[in-house]
Amino acid sequence: GDSVTQMEGPVTLSEEAFLTINCTYTATGYPSLFWYVQYPGEGLQLLLKATKADDKGSNKGFEATYRKETTSFHLEKGSVQVSDSAVYFCALSSNTGNQFYFGTGTSLTVIP
């Protein structure tokens, strides 16, 4: 079945460091891919999405490119800030069924 695998955390970075959180997926058909962010004490918020191969989603300095050849959707940011500290979830929505799959989440802590 469809699934999402993301790198385990926690990840700790210094401010202004480069961030990569890996996400790979398994799916039949042509899924859409998402990154959600969860700040402490809050619900999940959509960070960015991509609906077809080679699409790049971007928001708040974060980017992710839908790579069908490597079945990946890695999240990147060139220079992280303390305010980026949160849990990041990779997710997939299958268009061959009615399912939405979340990864296990990666906790990011950015230290000044």
Place this chain on the structure above:
Amino acid sequence: DAGVIQSPRHEVTEMGQEVTLRCKPISGHNSLFWYRQTMMRGLELLIYFNNNVPIDDSGMPEDRFSAKMPNASFSTLKIQPSEPRDSAVYFCASSGRDRVVAGVVDTQYFGPGTRLTVL
């Protein structure tokens, strides 16, 4: 738009009591999802509705859990009787298009969650 609204935000109850969690989806959305989040198990889908009809409740842990969606603007998740292992944050999410019939993709929008503690 007010976003997805959940109530209460926090609930503390004693084992054996009935708990009812409430959700108001975004107006115009016709799919609604209930999730549970714990440190041990992460984010789990409990049940989802499309056009007020339950489509998949395979994630509902046991008969103590039940969910209803009497109309397009309201849903409840009930636990009766509650147990300490039900302690978690419960999220409601909604999305906009007919994912069952059309098979199209849409984004889920989450509420702030209800933090449930069962003593």
